[in-house]
Amino acid sequence: MIFLFDLDGTIVDSAQGIINGLLYAFNKSGDEIPEKGDLKKFIGPPFMDTFTKEFGFSKDKSKYLIELFREYYFEEGQLESEPYEGMKELLEIVSSKYKLAVATSKPEVQAVEILKNHGLDEYFHFIGGATLDNSRIKKHDVIEYVLDNLDVNSRENTFMIGDRYPDIVGASMSGLRSIGVLWGYGTFEELQFHKADYIEESVDGLKDRILSF
Structure with missing residues:
Protein backbone atom coordinates (compact mmCIF):
# COMPACT_ATOMS: atom_id res chain seq x y z
CA MET A 1 0.00 0.00 0.00
CA ILE A 2 1.15 3.52 -0.84
CA PHE A 3 -0.30 6.76 0.55
CA LEU A 4 0.29 10.16 -1.04
CA PHE A 5 -0.30 13.13 1.25
CA ASP A 6 -1.18 16.68 0.29
CA LEU A 7 0.77 19.23 2.35
CA ASP A 8 -1.20 22.44 3.03
CA GLY A 9 -4.35 21.72 4.98
CA THR A 10 -3.49 18.05 5.39
CA ILE A 11 -0.08 17.72 7.06
CA VAL A 12 0.45 21.34 8.11
CA ASP A 13 -1.75 24.32 8.84
CA SER A 14 -0.09 26.87 6.57
CA ALA A 15 -2.95 29.37 6.29
CA GLN A 16 -1.17 32.20 8.10
CA GLY A 17 1.88 32.21 5.83
CA ILE A 18 -0.14 31.80 2.63
CA ILE A 19 -2.65 34.51 3.51
CA ASN A 20 0.12 36.90 4.57
CA GLY A 21 1.90 36.20 1.29
CA LEU A 22 -1.25 36.91 -0.72
CA LEU A 23 -1.90 40.12 1.20
CA TYR A 24 1.70 41.16 0.54
CA ALA A 25 1.27 40.47 -3.19
CA PHE A 26 -2.00 42.41 -3.50
CA ASN A 27 -0.65 45.29 -1.44
CA LYS A 28 2.56 45.58 -3.48
CA SER A 29 0.73 45.30 -6.81
CA GLY A 30 -1.74 48.00 -5.81
CA ASP A 31 -4.78 45.77 -6.33
CA GLU A 32 -7.78 45.77 -4.04
CA ILE A 33 -7.02 43.53 -1.07
CA PRO A 34 -9.65 40.81 -0.49
CA GLU A 35 -10.90 40.01 2.99
CA LYS A 36 -8.78 37.45 4.84
CA GLY A 37 -11.76 35.13 5.11
CA ASP A 38 -12.18 35.18 1.34
CA LEU A 39 -8.50 34.38 0.78
CA LYS A 40 -8.60 31.28 2.98
CA LYS A 41 -10.94 29.46 0.61
CA PHE A 42 -8.36 29.78 -2.18
CA ILE A 43 -5.71 27.78 -0.31
CA GLY A 44 -5.10 24.49 -2.09
CA PRO A 45 -5.61 24.92 -5.84
CA PRO A 46 -2.70 26.32 -7.90
CA PHE A 47 -2.50 30.11 -7.66
CA MET A 48 -2.49 30.41 -11.45
CA ASP A 49 -6.00 28.91 -11.49
CA THR A 50 -7.12 31.06 -8.56
CA PHE A 51 -5.89 34.34 -10.04
CA THR A 52 -7.18 33.71 -13.57
CA LYS A 53 -10.49 31.97 -12.77
CA GLU A 54 -11.54 33.45 -9.43
CA PHE A 55 -10.13 36.98 -9.77
CA GLY A 56 -10.22 37.26 -13.57
CA PHE A 57 -6.59 38.37 -13.95
CA SER A 58 -4.60 37.75 -17.13
CA LYS A 59 -1.90 35.08 -17.14
CA ASP A 60 0.81 37.75 -17.16
CA LYS A 61 -0.76 39.57 -14.20
CA SER A 62 -1.19 36.26 -12.40
CA LYS A 63 2.47 35.38 -12.92
CA TYR A 64 3.43 38.79 -11.50
CA LEU A 65 1.29 38.24 -8.40
CA ILE A 66 2.79 34.77 -7.92
CA GLU A 67 6.28 36.29 -8.08
CA LEU A 68 5.29 38.84 -5.43
CA PHE A 69 3.78 36.12 -3.27
CA ARG A 70 7.03 34.14 -3.45
CA GLU A 71 9.05 37.18 -2.39
CA TYR A 72 7.30 37.00 0.95
CA TYR A 73 6.83 33.25 1.20
CA PHE A 74 10.46 32.24 0.64
CA GLU A 75 11.63 34.66 3.34
CA GLU A 76 8.88 34.42 5.94
CA GLY A 77 5.73 32.60 4.85
CA GLN A 78 7.11 29.10 4.77
CA LEU A 79 8.09 29.48 8.41
CA GLU A 80 4.50 30.37 9.36
CA SER A 81 3.08 26.86 9.50
CA GLU A 82 2.55 24.15 12.09
CA PRO A 83 1.83 20.42 11.78
CA TYR A 84 -1.71 19.51 12.77
CA GLU A 85 -2.02 18.01 16.24
CA GLY A 86 -1.29 14.29 16.11
CA MET A 87 0.12 14.38 12.56
CA LYS A 88 3.72 13.57 13.55
CA GLU A 89 2.52 10.55 15.53
CA LEU A 90 0.34 9.42 12.62
CA LEU A 91 3.25 9.62 10.18
CA GLU A 92 5.57 7.80 12.56
CA ILE A 93 3.11 4.92 12.94
CA VAL A 94 1.89 4.50 9.37
CA SER A 95 5.33 5.00 7.77
CA SER A 96 6.52 1.89 9.64
CA LYS A 97 3.88 -0.13 7.79
CA TYR A 98 3.33 1.57 4.42
CA LYS A 99 5.23 3.64 1.86
CA LEU A 100 4.41 7.35 2.14
CA ALA A 101 5.01 10.28 -0.21
CA VAL A 102 3.97 13.92 -0.55
CA ALA A 103 2.14 15.25 -3.61
CA THR A 104 1.54 19.00 -3.32
CA SER A 105 0.80 21.88 -5.68
CA LYS A 106 3.22 23.97 -3.59
CA PRO A 107 6.64 24.37 -5.23
CA GLU A 108 8.69 21.31 -4.36
CA VAL A 109 11.61 23.29 -2.97
CA GLN A 110 9.26 24.96 -0.46
CA ALA A 111 7.55 21.69 0.47
CA VAL A 112 10.89 20.03 1.22
CA GLU A 113 11.99 22.98 3.35
CA ILE A 114 8.74 23.07 5.35
CA LEU A 115 8.83 19.35 6.09
CA LYS A 116 12.50 19.54 7.10
CA ASN A 117 11.77 22.50 9.40
CA HIS A 118 9.20 20.39 11.22
CA GLY A 119 11.27 17.20 11.23
CA LEU A 120 8.71 15.38 9.09
CA ASP A 121 10.69 14.74 5.90
CA GLU A 122 12.13 11.47 7.23
CA TYR A 123 8.73 9.75 7.02
CA PHE A 124 8.42 10.08 3.25
CA HIS A 125 10.03 8.06 0.47
CA PHE A 126 9.57 11.00 -1.89
CA ILE A 127 8.44 14.63 -1.66
CA GLY A 128 6.97 15.86 -4.93
CA GLY A 129 5.60 19.28 -5.75
CA ALA A 130 5.14 21.93 -8.41
CA THR A 131 7.93 23.58 -10.38
CA LEU A 132 8.80 27.24 -9.98
CA ASP A 133 8.34 27.84 -13.74
CA ASN A 134 4.72 26.59 -13.57
CA SER A 135 5.43 23.73 -15.99
CA ARG A 136 4.06 21.32 -13.37
CA ILE A 137 1.33 22.83 -11.18
CA LYS A 138 -1.84 20.75 -11.67
CA LYS A 139 -2.40 18.18 -8.92
CA HIS A 140 -2.86 15.39 -11.48
CA ASP A 141 0.54 16.19 -13.01
CA VAL A 142 2.16 16.27 -9.57
CA ILE A 143 0.60 12.93 -8.68
CA GLU A 144 1.90 11.36 -11.90
CA TYR A 145 5.35 12.79 -11.20
CA VAL A 146 5.34 11.30 -7.71
CA LEU A 147 4.10 7.91 -8.95
CA ASP A 148 6.88 7.84 -11.56
CA ASN A 149 9.49 8.53 -8.88
CA LEU A 150 8.07 5.83 -6.62
CA ASP A 151 8.00 3.33 -9.50
CA VAL A 152 4.42 2.37 -8.61
CA ASN A 153 3.17 -0.84 -10.19
CA SER A 154 -0.33 -1.20 -8.72
CA ARG A 155 -2.44 1.96 -8.57
CA GLU A 156 -5.37 0.14 -7.01
CA ASN A 157 -3.32 -0.06 -3.81
CA THR A 158 -2.38 3.63 -3.86
CA PHE A 159 -4.35 6.42 -2.15
CA MET A 160 -4.28 10.21 -2.34
CA ILE A 161 -5.04 12.05 0.93
CA GLY A 162 -6.04 15.71 0.86
CA ASP A 163 -8.40 18.45 1.99
CA ARG A 164 -9.47 20.09 -1.31
CA TYR A 165 -11.08 19.12 -4.58
CA PRO A 166 -7.85 19.04 -6.66
CA ASP A 167 -6.64 16.18 -4.45
CA ILE A 168 -9.79 14.17 -5.12
CA VAL A 169 -10.03 15.00 -8.82
CA GLY A 170 -6.31 14.42 -9.36
CA ALA A 171 -6.53 11.04 -7.65
CA SER A 172 -9.45 9.99 -9.86
CA MET A 173 -7.62 11.08 -13.03
CA SER A 174 -4.64 8.96 -11.99
CA GLY A 175 -6.71 5.90 -11.11
CA LEU A 176 -6.16 6.22 -7.36
CA ARG A 177 -8.61 6.03 -4.50
CA SER A 178 -8.89 9.13 -2.32
CA ILE A 179 -9.33 10.06 1.31
CA GLY A 180 -10.65 13.55 2.00
CA VAL A 181 -9.88 15.23 5.33
CA LEU A 182 -11.91 17.90 7.09
CA TRP A 183 -9.38 19.71 9.30
CA GLY A 184 -7.96 21.69 6.37
CA TYR A 185 -9.49 24.28 4.06
CA GLY A 186 -12.17 22.30 2.22
CA LEU A 206 -7.34 9.07 9.31
CA LYS A 207 -4.78 7.00 11.20
CA ASP A 208 -7.37 4.32 11.94
CA ARG A 209 -8.57 4.39 8.33
CA ILE A 210 -5.05 3.91 6.94
CA LEU A 211 -4.26 1.10 9.37
CA SER A 212 -7.50 -0.67 8.43
CA PHE A 213 -6.31 -1.39 4.89
Whole structure:
Protein backbone atom coordinates (compact mmCIF):
# COMPACT_ATOMS: atom_id res chain seq x y z
CA MET A 1 0.00 0.00 0.00
CA ILE A 2 1.15 3.52 -0.84
CA PHE A 3 -0.30 6.76 0.55
CA LEU A 4 0.29 10.16 -1.04
CA PHE A 5 -0.30 13.13 1.25
CA ASP A 6 -1.18 16.68 0.29
CA LEU A 7 0.77 19.23 2.35
CA ASP A 8 -1.20 22.44 3.03
CA GLY A 9 -4.35 21.72 4.98
CA THR A 10 -3.49 18.05 5.39
CA ILE A 11 -0.08 17.72 7.06
CA VAL A 12 0.45 21.34 8.11
CA ASP A 13 -1.75 24.32 8.84
CA SER A 14 -0.09 26.87 6.57
CA ALA A 15 -2.95 29.37 6.29
CA GLN A 16 -1.17 32.20 8.10
CA GLY A 17 1.88 32.21 5.83
CA ILE A 18 -0.14 31.80 2.63
CA ILE A 19 -2.65 34.51 3.51
CA ASN A 20 0.12 36.90 4.57
CA GLY A 21 1.90 36.20 1.29
CA LEU A 22 -1.25 36.91 -0.72
CA LEU A 23 -1.90 40.12 1.20
CA TYR A 24 1.70 41.16 0.54
CA ALA A 25 1.27 40.47 -3.19
CA PHE A 26 -2.00 42.41 -3.50
CA ASN A 27 -0.65 45.29 -1.44
CA LYS A 28 2.56 45.58 -3.48
CA SER A 29 0.73 45.30 -6.81
CA GLY A 30 -1.74 48.00 -5.81
CA ASP A 31 -4.78 45.77 -6.33
CA GLU A 32 -7.78 45.77 -4.04
CA ILE A 33 -7.02 43.53 -1.07
CA PRO A 34 -9.65 40.81 -0.49
CA GLU A 35 -10.90 40.01 2.99
CA LYS A 36 -8.78 37.45 4.84
CA GLY A 37 -11.76 35.13 5.11
CA ASP A 38 -12.18 35.18 1.34
CA LEU A 39 -8.50 34.38 0.78
CA LYS A 40 -8.60 31.28 2.98
CA LYS A 41 -10.94 29.46 0.61
CA PHE A 42 -8.36 29.78 -2.18
CA ILE A 43 -5.71 27.78 -0.31
CA GLY A 44 -5.10 24.49 -2.09
CA PRO A 45 -5.61 24.92 -5.84
CA PRO A 46 -2.70 26.32 -7.90
CA PHE A 47 -2.50 30.11 -7.66
CA MET A 48 -2.49 30.41 -11.45
CA ASP A 49 -6.00 28.91 -11.49
CA THR A 50 -7.12 31.06 -8.56
CA PHE A 51 -5.89 34.34 -10.04
CA THR A 52 -7.18 33.71 -13.57
CA LYS A 53 -10.49 31.97 -12.77
CA GLU A 54 -11.54 33.45 -9.43
CA PHE A 55 -10.13 36.98 -9.77
CA GLY A 56 -10.22 37.26 -13.57
CA PHE A 57 -6.59 38.37 -13.95
CA SER A 58 -4.60 37.75 -17.13
CA LYS A 59 -1.90 35.08 -17.14
CA ASP A 60 0.81 37.75 -17.16
CA LYS A 61 -0.76 39.57 -14.20
CA SER A 62 -1.19 36.26 -12.40
CA LYS A 63 2.47 35.38 -12.92
CA TYR A 64 3.43 38.79 -11.50
CA LEU A 65 1.29 38.24 -8.40
CA ILE A 66 2.79 34.77 -7.92
CA GLU A 67 6.28 36.29 -8.08
CA LEU A 68 5.29 38.84 -5.43
CA PHE A 69 3.78 36.12 -3.27
CA ARG A 70 7.03 34.14 -3.45
CA GLU A 71 9.05 37.18 -2.39
CA TYR A 72 7.30 37.00 0.95
CA TYR A 73 6.83 33.25 1.20
CA PHE A 74 10.46 32.24 0.64
CA GLU A 75 11.63 34.66 3.34
CA GLU A 76 8.88 34.42 5.94
CA GLY A 77 5.73 32.60 4.85
CA GLN A 78 7.11 29.10 4.77
CA LEU A 79 8.09 29.48 8.41
CA GLU A 80 4.50 30.37 9.36
CA SER A 81 3.08 26.86 9.50
CA GLU A 82 2.55 24.15 12.09
CA PRO A 83 1.83 20.42 11.78
CA TYR A 84 -1.71 19.51 12.77
CA GLU A 85 -2.02 18.01 16.24
CA GLY A 86 -1.29 14.29 16.11
CA MET A 87 0.12 14.38 12.56
CA LYS A 88 3.72 13.57 13.55
CA GLU A 89 2.52 10.55 15.53
CA LEU A 90 0.34 9.42 12.62
CA LEU A 91 3.25 9.62 10.18
CA GLU A 92 5.57 7.80 12.56
CA ILE A 93 3.11 4.92 12.94
CA VAL A 94 1.89 4.50 9.37
CA SER A 95 5.33 5.00 7.77
CA SER A 96 6.52 1.89 9.64
CA LYS A 97 3.88 -0.13 7.79
CA TYR A 98 3.33 1.57 4.42
CA LYS A 99 5.23 3.64 1.86
CA LEU A 100 4.41 7.35 2.14
CA ALA A 101 5.01 10.28 -0.21
CA VAL A 102 3.97 13.92 -0.55
CA ALA A 103 2.14 15.25 -3.61
CA THR A 104 1.54 19.00 -3.32
CA SER A 105 0.80 21.88 -5.68
CA LYS A 106 3.22 23.97 -3.59
CA PRO A 107 6.64 24.37 -5.23
CA GLU A 108 8.69 21.31 -4.36
CA VAL A 109 11.61 23.29 -2.97
CA GLN A 110 9.26 24.96 -0.46
CA ALA A 111 7.55 21.69 0.47
CA VAL A 112 10.89 20.03 1.22
CA GLU A 113 11.99 22.98 3.35
CA ILE A 114 8.74 23.07 5.35
CA LEU A 115 8.83 19.35 6.09
CA LYS A 116 12.50 19.54 7.10
CA ASN A 117 11.77 22.50 9.40
CA HIS A 118 9.20 20.39 11.22
CA GLY A 119 11.27 17.20 11.23
CA LEU A 120 8.71 15.38 9.09
CA ASP A 121 10.69 14.74 5.90
CA GLU A 122 12.13 11.47 7.23
CA TYR A 123 8.73 9.75 7.02
CA PHE A 124 8.42 10.08 3.25
CA HIS A 125 10.03 8.06 0.47
CA PHE A 126 9.57 11.00 -1.89
CA ILE A 127 8.44 14.63 -1.66
CA GLY A 128 6.97 15.86 -4.93
CA GLY A 129 5.60 19.28 -5.75
CA ALA A 130 5.14 21.93 -8.41
CA THR A 131 7.93 23.58 -10.38
CA LEU A 132 8.80 27.24 -9.98
CA ASP A 133 8.34 27.84 -13.74
CA ASN A 134 4.72 26.59 -13.57
CA SER A 135 5.43 23.73 -15.99
CA ARG A 136 4.06 21.32 -13.37
CA ILE A 137 1.33 22.83 -11.18
CA LYS A 138 -1.84 20.75 -11.67
CA LYS A 139 -2.40 18.18 -8.92
CA HIS A 140 -2.86 15.39 -11.48
CA ASP A 141 0.54 16.19 -13.01
CA VAL A 142 2.16 16.27 -9.57
CA ILE A 143 0.60 12.93 -8.68
CA GLU A 144 1.90 11.36 -11.90
CA TYR A 145 5.35 12.79 -11.20
CA VAL A 146 5.34 11.30 -7.71
CA LEU A 147 4.10 7.91 -8.95
CA ASP A 148 6.88 7.84 -11.56
CA ASN A 149 9.49 8.53 -8.88
CA LEU A 150 8.07 5.83 -6.62
CA ASP A 151 8.00 3.33 -9.50
CA VAL A 152 4.42 2.37 -8.61
CA ASN A 153 3.17 -0.84 -10.19
CA SER A 154 -0.33 -1.20 -8.72
CA ARG A 155 -2.44 1.96 -8.57
CA GLU A 156 -5.37 0.14 -7.01
CA ASN A 157 -3.32 -0.06 -3.81
CA THR A 158 -2.38 3.63 -3.86
CA PHE A 159 -4.35 6.42 -2.15
CA MET A 160 -4.28 10.21 -2.34
CA ILE A 161 -5.04 12.05 0.93
CA GLY A 162 -6.04 15.71 0.86
CA ASP A 163 -8.40 18.45 1.99
CA ARG A 164 -9.47 20.09 -1.31
CA TYR A 165 -11.08 19.12 -4.58
CA PRO A 166 -7.85 19.04 -6.66
CA ASP A 167 -6.64 16.18 -4.45
CA ILE A 168 -9.79 14.17 -5.12
CA VAL A 169 -10.03 15.00 -8.82
CA GLY A 170 -6.31 14.42 -9.36
CA ALA A 171 -6.53 11.04 -7.65
CA SER A 172 -9.45 9.99 -9.86
CA MET A 173 -7.62 11.08 -13.03
CA SER A 174 -4.64 8.96 -11.99
CA GLY A 175 -6.71 5.90 -11.11
CA LEU A 176 -6.16 6.22 -7.36
CA ARG A 177 -8.61 6.03 -4.50
CA SER A 178 -8.89 9.13 -2.32
CA ILE A 179 -9.33 10.06 1.31
CA GLY A 180 -10.65 13.55 2.00
CA VAL A 181 -9.88 15.23 5.33
CA LEU A 182 -11.91 17.90 7.09
CA TRP A 183 -9.38 19.71 9.30
CA GLY A 184 -7.96 21.69 6.37
CA TYR A 185 -9.49 24.28 4.06
CA GLY A 186 -12.17 22.30 2.22
CA THR A 187 -15.67 21.23 3.25
CA PHE A 188 -17.53 17.95 3.50
CA GLU A 189 -19.79 19.08 0.66
CA GLU A 190 -16.80 19.82 -1.59
CA LEU A 191 -15.17 16.45 -0.93
CA GLN A 192 -18.45 14.57 -1.28
CA PHE A 193 -19.37 16.36 -4.52
CA HIS A 194 -16.06 15.36 -6.09
CA LYS A 195 -16.59 11.76 -4.94
CA ALA A 196 -13.88 11.19 -2.35
CA ASP A 197 -13.84 7.46 -1.55
CA TYR A 198 -13.54 8.17 2.17
CA ILE A 199 -13.87 11.32 4.28
CA GLU A 200 -12.27 11.62 7.71
CA GLU A 201 -13.01 14.26 10.34
CA SER A 202 -9.91 13.87 12.52
CA VAL A 203 -6.24 12.93 12.39
CA ASP A 204 -6.98 9.94 14.61
CA GLY A 205 -9.76 8.90 12.24
CA LEU A 206 -7.34 9.07 9.31
CA LYS A 207 -4.78 7.00 11.20
CA ASP A 208 -7.37 4.32 11.94
CA ARG A 209 -8.57 4.39 8.33
CA ILE A 210 -5.05 3.91 6.94
CA LEU A 211 -4.26 1.10 9.37
CA SER A 212 -7.50 -0.67 8.43
CA PHE A 213 -6.31 -1.39 4.89
